Amino acid sequence: MKIVAPALPDALPDAAxxxxxxxxxxxxxxxxxxxxxQLAVFHDFNRTMEAEAIRPAQYSVLKVLQRNPGLRQGQVxxxxxxxxxxxxxxxxxxxxxxxxERRAVPEDRRAKGLFLTPQGATLLAALDAKLGEHEARFVxxxxxxxKYTLLGLLQQLSDPAFDPDG
Amino acid sequence: MKIVAPALPDALPDAAxxxxxxxxxxxxxxxxxxxxxQLAVFHDFNRTMEAEAIRPAQYSVLKVLQRNPGLRQGQVxxxxxxxxxxxxxxxxxxxxxxxxERRAVPEDRRAKGLFLTPQGATLLAALDAKLGEHEARFVxxxxxxxKYTLLGLLQQLSDPAFDPDG
DNA sequence: TATTGTTATACTCTATAACTATA
DNA sequence: TATAGTTATAGAGTATAACAATA
Numbered sequence: 001m002k003i004v005a006p007a008l009p010d011a012l013p014d015a016a017x018x019x020x021x022x023x024x025x026x027x028x029x030x031x032x033x034x035x036x037x038q039l040a041v042f043h044d045f046n047r048t049m050e051a052e053a054i055r056p057a058q059y060s061v062l063k064v065l066q067r068n069p070g071l072r073q074g075q076v077x078x079x080x081x082x083x084x085x086x087x088x089x090x091x092x093x094x095x096x097x098x099x100x101e102r103r104a105v106p107e108d109r110r111a112k113g114l115f116l117t118p119q120g121a122t123l124l125a126a127l128d129a130k131l132g133e134h135e136a137r138f139v140x141x142x143x144x145x146x147k148y149t150l151l152g153l154l155q156q157l158s159d160p161a162f163d164p165d166g
Numbered sequence: 167m168k169i170v171a172p173a174l175p176d177a178l179p180d181a182a183x184x185x186x187x188x189x190x191x192x193x194x195x196x197x198x199x200x201x202x203x204q205l206a207v208f209h210d211f212n213r214t215m216e217a218e219a220i221r222p223a224q225y226s227v228l229k230v231l232q233r234n235p236g237l238r239q240g241q242v243x244x245x246x247x248x249x250x251x252x253x254x255x256x257x258x259x260x261x262x263x264x265x266x267e268r269r270a271v272p273e274d275r276r277a278k279g280l281f282l283t284p285q286g287a288t289l290l291a292a293l294d295a296k297l298g299e300h301e302a303r304f305v306x307x308x309x310x311x312x313k314y315t316l317l318g319l320l321q322q323l324s325d326p327a328f329d330p331d332g
Numbered sequence: 333t334a335t336t337g338t339t340a341t342a343c344t345c346t347a348t349a350a351c352t353a354t355a
Numbered sequence: 356t357a358t359a360g361t362t363a364t365a366g367a368g369t370a371t372a373a374c375a376a377t378a
Contacts (some may be wrong), residue, residue: 081205
């Protein structure tokens with residue numbers, strides 16, 4: 001498969017073996033390139049965490065609770081960009097598996113404070129070790145300098161402060 | 167965070183993590199940063215193409231057919247990383263809207279060649295104009311040089327040739 | 333009245349298995 | 356036997372609306 005992308009290394013994942021497909025300007029689009037890269041990285045993440053059956057969103061919740069024990073549900077879901085309605089079943093599952101718990105918040109009886117259980121903390125330690133290997137596989141491709149360059153660029157794309165409309 | 171257009175098909179993603187929440191190592195993860203950036207860019211894409219009701223995957227199909235008229239369904243879906251089973255309803259919808267058509271392939275009666283209709287070509291021209299503005303909004307954030315740096319890094323993350331496991 | 337967590341619902345995207353008609 | 360397109364289905368992710376308890 002031939003990639004028309006001047007000034008870029010060529011090839012995309014899962015290329016048609018026999019045909020030459022001109023991807024045209026697609027490979028030069030930020031959004032298209034982001035989608036392909038995210039699929040590759042998330043796929044590796046899922047494979048890495050397969051034994052523990054933890055997906056990216058679940059890991060992000062555990063990690064936030066480790067650093068911010070007692071946060072309210074709404075604070076966690078907002079911080080992670082997950083709608084609060086969708087956050088409920090996600091959290092139910094983590095709780096069902098004994099990894100997190102909801103506790104009453106004295107100051108506001110509507111709210112629930114979230115905490116890792118000891119099992120959750122233990123699992124997270126194991127996940128972090130595997131995550132290091134996952135991350136290292138991609139750092140091996142682009143280098144430490146490349147990673148920091150990438151994170152800076154992605155931050156600018158994500159940050160609404162850079163969006164005149166947003 | 168501010169809601170710009172509540173009536174849109176996509177609500178604005180909560181792109182900015184809450185300031186009081188320690189995101190810890192999450193923001194330093196390639197996958198997490200990719201997800202946030204992709205959400206921001208795809209959201210802008212969907213807002214940009216709202217009037218035409220074209221989503222990223224649909225645009226990518228139209229663009230590939232413009233450059234490669236007559237490609238078979240399997241070739242298009244493989245090139246775009248879409249499973250052939252999922253490609254059927256996507257294509258059905260484009261066809262229902264009169265934007266693409268399936269034609270018999272004389273050499274192989276199992277296969278179907280895909281083509282843009284005149285309406286599809288006309289729509290694509292309009293989409294491309296809007297896409298230019300969409301892309302420019304993000305280039306305005308990171309610069310032309312930043313864009314090419316970014317595309318190169320993303321390409322390396324996506325490229326299975328860099329993956330020792332395949 | 334507004335907010336927190338919840339339920340219900342729907343649509344998209346993704347993934348697998350199995351069918352049909354061809355090859 | 357294998358392949359191209361299709362159907363059916365199931366699991367995630369994400370979106371909105373509305374409700375009960377509480378502020």
